[in-house]
Amino acid sequence: MLLQQADHVVQAVVATNFLATSRASTEAFKTANLLKTLSVNALIYGETATGKLTLARYILPNASIFSANDFEKLLEAVDTNSELIITHIENAPNLKRLIDTISASKARVIVTSNDSNLNELLHDSFSVRIYLPPLRERFEDVKPLLELFLQEANKIFGEEKPFEMPAYELDLSQNANSLRKQLFLHYSFTNINENELMAVIEEYLSDKLGSKNDYRNYLHLYEVPLIRAGLKQFKSQLQLAEKLGLNRNTLRKKIAEHARYNLE
Structure with missing residues (x-):
């Protein structure tokens, strides 16, 4: 998802690994840049492995990261951190209590959700929301993502294979996770x-x-x-x-x- 239109965006992409070529990811990145200048909480949502955490880290690079699965530890973190990224908020056992705790705190919070159908409480509690569609709906982002994974594979395997778009059908069922796994398996078996x-x-x-x-x-x-x-x-x-x-x-x-x- 490599955005080449502006130098400052390219630099940010290199620093965060959030790649943006498609219209959806480009718009998401523009919103993220705006959020860096504002003291407001925000919600980033979409299917697993669509870039939510990477984008959240770009917005709050120094924030502590906690999962809503560890609820009691998370509630304590909201009160003791000035900046916080909360992942898997859809798994919070008491969402209202968590939202109330965030509202009462002075912490700057970015939350992520793997659920594309937002809970009404989440929808009402976060006026700034960024939706990251699945890769099958933003195919322009797939090629640069594959290039990034190939660079990673080259380092791991100690080779320098040039990038070529695969001839086989790409596995986007789990977005970046399945795509990365598929490329690594293909890379591994090329010379087996x-x-x-x-x-x-x-x-x-x-x-x-x-x-x-x-x-x-x-x-x-x-x-x-x-x-x-x-x-x-x-x-x-x-x-x-x-x-x-x-x-x-x-x-x-x-x-x-x-x-x-x-x-x-």
């Missing part, structure tokens, strides 16, 4: 050898074996990727059957057995 691959499968199976039908139950771990890769490469079941040394009907039967994996 047979022994490493078998070690991964062995680790996966180590605590799952124990029934009488384990061979049949886990054979798909070999068959599904083999068939899927073959169909991508050879484009037809007939050609793939020939390459695998299988009867075409046998291959069709295998594809039917694994129908839940959408091999056709």
Whole structure:
């Protein structure tokens, strides 16, 4: 989500890792800049891993961070901190008590919520609200986010792979979390050898074996990727059957057995 229109925004992005290219994230960042100059509380909400905490940290870089899950500790923190970031406010067991405590304190507070459907009390208590849509609704932010994750992967793995937009379907189900996991897995398996691959499968199976039908139950771990890769490469079941040394009907039967994996 790299905003390139203004130098001061780029510098802020570098400092906070909040990247803004889409209209929604750009507007959110503008509001965040305004909030840095005001002494008002605010609410940032949206699905998990959409950049809420990163943006809150940009607004209040020196604030202590507490989760609403640890309620009693949080109430004490509101009274003892001048600046505070509260995460997962939707999980507060007594939201009214928390809101009343915030209102009575002198603390500057930014709260975040993973719930896009705001509780009426939250809606009424925070006049300044920033909504961060999921990545599937601001796809312009995905490429720069992938670039950031690739830089991280290059440092971890000690390589310098150039960035290329992936040809595979991106996993945005958990926004930045699922996207980062997918890239790291793809990065890890790019140069994996047979022994490493078998070690991964062995680790996966180590605590799952124990029934009488384990061979049949886990054979798909070999068959599904083999068939899927073959169909991508050879484009037809007939050609793939020939390459695998299988009867075409046998291959069709295998594809039917694994129908839940959408091999056709």
